[in-house]
Amino acid sequence: MVKNLMGTFVTDFKERATAKTGDLRHRQFIRTALRGYETARDRRKGAFQSWESARQAAAETKWQAINHLDEHLVSLTSKLEARGTKVHWASNGAQAREIITQILRDKKAKCIIKSKAMTSEEIHLNHALEEAGFIVVESDLGEFIVQLRHEAPYHIVFPSMHLQRGEIRELFQRELGDAPSDTPEDLTMVARRVMRQKYIQADVGFTGGNFAIAETGMISITENEGNSRLTSALPKTMITLMGIEKVLPRFADLALFLPMLATAGAGQPMTCYNTMYSGPRQPGEPDGPEEWHVILLDNRRTELLADPEQRDALHCIRCGACLNVCPIFRNVGGHTYGTTYSGPVGSVITPHLRGLQDWKHLSNASTLCGACTEACPVKIDLHHHLLQNRRNASASKPAISERLAYKMFGVVANEPMLWSAAKKMGWLTQPLQKMVKGSALDPAKAWTKTRDLPPLPQESFKDWWRNRKRTKS
Amino acid sequence: MSEREKILGRIREALQVKAPLPGSHGDAGDHLPSTAPPVAHARDWLPLVGTTPEEQFELFAKNCADLKADFQLLASRDELKAALAKIRDAEKWQTVASHDGELSNFASQSLGLPVLLTDKGYDVQALEKCDAGITECDALVAQTGGVAVTSRSTGGRALSVLPPHHVVVARREQLVADLPAAFAFL
Numbered sequence: 001m002v003k004n005l006m007g008t009f010v011t012d013f014k015e016r017a018t019a020k021t022g023d024l025r026h027r028q029f030i031r032t033a034l035r036g037y038e039t040a041r042d043r044r045k046g047a048f049q050s051w052e053s054a055r056q057a058a059a060e061t062k063w064q065a066i067n068h069l070d071e072h073l074v075s076l077t078s079k080l081e082a083r084g085t086k087v088h089w090a091s092n093g094a095q096a097r098e099i100i101t102q103i104l105r106d107k108k109a110k111c112i113i114k115s116k117a118m119t120s121e122e123i124h125l126n127h128a129l130e131e132a133g134f135i136v137v138e139s140d141l142g143e144f145i146v147q148l149r150h151e152a153p154y155h156i157v158f159p160s161m162h163l164q165r166g167e168i169r170e171l172f173q174r175e176l177g178d179a180p181s182d183t184p185e186d187l188t189m190v191a192r193r194v195m196r197q198k199y200i201q202a203d204v205g206f207t208g209g210n211f212a213i214a215e216t217g218m219i220s221i222t223e224n225e226g227n228s229r230l231t232s233a234l235p236k237t238m239i240t241l242m243g244i245e246k247v248l249p250r251f252a253d254l255a256l257f258l259p260m261l262a263t264a265g266a267g268q269p270m271t272c273y274n275t276m277y278s279g280p281r282q283p284g285e286p287d288g289p290e291e292w293h294v295i296l297l298d299n300r301r302t303e304l305l306a307d308p309e310q311r312d313a314l315h316c317i318r319c320g321a322c323l324n325v326c327p328i329f330r331n332v333g334g335h336t337y338g339t340t341y342s343g344p345v346g347s348v349i350t351p352h353l354r355g356l357q358d359w360k361h362l363s364n365a366s367t368l369c370g371a372c373t374e375a376c377p378v379k380i381d382l383h384h385h386l387l388q389n390r391r392n393a394s395a396s397k398p399a400i401s402e403r404l405a406y407k408m409f410g411v412v413a414n415e416p417m418l419w420s421a422a423k424k425m426g427w428l429t430q431p432l433q434k435m436v437k438g439s440a441l442d443p444a445k446a447w448t449k450t451r452d453l454p455p456l457p458q459e460s461f462k463d464w465w466r467n468r469k470r471t472k473s
Numbered sequence: 474m475s476e477r478e479k480i481l482g483r484i485r486e487a488l489q490v491k492a493p494l495p496g497s498h499g500d501a502g503d504h505l506p507s508t509a510p511p512v513a514h515a516r517d518w519l520p521l522v523g524t525t526p527e528e529q530f531e532l533f534a535k536n537c538a539d540l541k542a543d544f545q546l547l548a549s550r551d552e553l554k555a556a557l558a559k560i561r562d563a564e565k566w567q568t569v570a571s572h573d574g575e576l577s578n579f580a581s582q583s584l585g586l587p588v589l590l591t592d593k594g595y596d597v598q599a600l601e602k603c604d605a606g607i608t609e610c611d612a613l614v615a616q617t618g619g620v621a622v623t624s625r626s627t628g629g630r631a632l633s634v635l636p637p638h639h640v641v642v643a644r645r646e647q648l649v650a651d652l653p654a655a656f657a658f659l
Binding site for chain 2: 047048049050051053054056057058059060061063064066067068069070073074077088089090091095196199200226229230232233234244249250251252253254255256258259269270272273274284285286287288296298302303305306308309311312379
């Protein structure tokens with residue numbers, strides 16, 4: 001359990017943000033990477049006959065899924081169980097970790113190989129398993145790299161996008177003793193050599209899930225590398241951890257969601273591997289896990305569900321498109337947020353999943369440009385949700401100084417004589433303010449440290465109007 | 474009460490209050506205006522796929538190339554044998570794996586190399602040493618340049634992904650236009 005002293009999360013955020021925005025090399029690198037993504041994404045969107053109609057249909061499908069969530073989860077579970085899958089329900093991270101650890105103990109497992117699952121980051125699974133004495137191997141190349149660096153993933157879709165090839169080569173040389181060059185192909189081959197035997201020797205394979213199909217009882221997993229396919233083919237036991245909100249009503253819905261996820265997420269027409277799992281090894285099949293455990297995770301998603309204004313934040317398909325277009329994300333990077341889900345959608349949901357007062361600052365770290373809302377393939381109203389978080393945070397814990405300042409402004413603005421007096425005070429004190437601007441003597445230093453107040457006009461509008469009338473008549 | 478009942482209980486309670494429909498500017502709704510599933514018109518919005526088989530093969534070839542897969546349209550079994558032999562020599566294959574299917578048997582046996590068949594179970598280390606996995610497929614999808622396979626139709630889960638090379642042998646008639654068609658088929 002992390003104990004937070006008042007303001008620690010926001011202080012950490014500001015420190016990291018200041019450091020990262022000052023790192024021009026990092027900003028340039030991220031900007032170049034994301035520009036490449038944008039070009040590919042726009043080409044793919046252009047190939048759609050109507051991307052906007054597709055978005056509306058996707059939004060409506062997810063609305064159906066989330067607003068009938070209980071029915072869909074019941075259908076999903078019964079269809080999965082009919083084919084021999086064991087379905088578990090976890091109200092929170094601790095329960096999920098306990099279920100997973102118990103399965104590993106029951107199977108007398110030593111090594112677990114994982115394919116990418118942001119929910120496993122959310123519940124801090126790796127750390128718990130390693131503490132319990134299990135060996136955990138990340139098979140997704142990006143996750144494998146950040147695991148070697150003892151770092152959190154930088155981006156929900158591209159965990160190691162912040163690293164240049166040279167850095168990865170050095171890392172491999174240091175940790176694996178082997179890296180012939182820094183080309184992506186050679187680096188991938190190094191990881192591949194390390195990984196192949198691990199798939200074969202692992203006792204348990206662990207995956208996340210992109211979509212859960214209620215109609216047919218399937219979990220759909222999307223990936224480029226094939227590591228999920230191997231994780232679900234070779235080990236004797238397979239565990240899948242998934243948030244309850246990943247549900248889709250029908251199998252046919254995937255025909256829309258798979259291309260949209262690929263387009264918005266990575267600028268691809270389709271991701272390399274899209275696999276639908278409907279059970280463990282069935283009679284007559286030559287391979288596949290003997291046991292498949294699916295763990296449905298709540299972890300405060302039902303609280304977000306109970307907020308009808310922001311319920312559509314649960315429509316998120318974790319494509320990462322909003323991160324990629326966000327001017328804040330592009331400049332401070334994923335690690336600055338200090339939490340599993342970063343960028344606009346992370347800023348919207350983290351206050352719900354981890355506490356409003358602790359995480360409200362993320363909703364303030366926004367220019368409200370609306371690029372995220374426009375980019376979202378399922379039309380989540382992200383930037384308005386940030387405003388709603390701000391409103392909710394200040395309603396539940398009003399800032400006295402803010403309230404006082406607004407009240408005083410109201411008094412002065414409603415009294416013409418006071419307003420006149422304030423104007424004259426402004427003219428007199430502005431030169432003084434310029435002298436102390438940004439320093440400890442400046443009462444408005446939080447504002448003026450990075451902003452310039454323009455010179456107050458010599459003649460106010462009222463005075464100009466009054467003089468104009470006089471000269472006219 | 475089990476965790477299942479607790480979670481479902483919280484969901485049902487949360488859903489007692491309605492949420493706005495997408496694109497409705499905040500008006501809460503009970504259900505969508507139309508009874509047809511939203512994706513019923515997906516074909517109208519997904520990328521165009523052409524109407525003739527020629528157009529669709531062309532689209533398939535182009536999408537395949539984007540995904541860095543090598544696609545060859547062959548006229549006869551002799552051409553298939555020659556094409557496979559060419560890859561075998563270029564890649565220096567020594568053993569291959571396959572499953573028991575009419576076309577996959579023809580392909581794997583034409584190479585003159587030891588063939589590991591996975592249908593009745595196999596030794597994983599032996600599969601790991603195979604240079605290529607040769608499988609049939611359920612469909613070729615023009616819209617995406619992808620191949621639809623199931624573990625039932627392609628000798629299990631690992632055959633199409635563990636060996637470093639995956640060769641799919643398909644019949645011309647197996648080409649379908651788009652994902653909705655492939656899904657209907659599956």
